[in-house]
Amino acid sequence: MLQRFTRAPAAAPSVNLISALYDLEEDALHQLLISATSSVQRGLSTETSMASTSLDVSPGKFNETPLMVATVLRSTRVVRMVMGLVPEHINGSDVNMTTALALAARTGNADKVRLILEAAAPSLVYYADRDGVLPIMHAIRKGHVHLMRLLVPAMVQHGQPHLETGCTRLGEVLVDVIRGGVDPRGSNTKKVSVMLVEEIK
8 A cells, every 4th residue: 555645835935135125126025025014913923924935034144134235225115114024123233334324324315314213223323334434424425415404413312422333533523513512613613624525525
């Protein structure tokens, strides 16, 4: 008599969110994120169950998070969805200590900067990358002066800077100016102006 074996159900195929952010069209990505979000809302893990597909939200090989990739490549709508899906990545940094906030400041997208600022730890505005560059300095270097309206109040509101890494001299001076430690009418104003011009070059 022949023995019958029943085939075990195949594991759900896994989709890596970082790959999806690079590869999928906006509508397909949006549907994937909607499905993942509804799974999370039903209490299912994004790692284990998402209808017929599991979603891998782990960081990439340089510790870049899906939120970082979305911040650079995708719409504000996608960034918002990724933040809701993986909120623990909002304050994360990659191997160069770059954050999603710093990347948003580089892109000049005020909506993304505002969105991240609203959800991030207050000290994230003072988080310098491996080169000692603060998010506000990234915005200045790229000429995104309009972001000062968002970043400066966030820095002032936070009060005492919590510098996680060494900051460049310009960063230190900017922090002093923002915290009121430098008289804007005094001699340091010229020093700050010269440093800003040098930074933008």
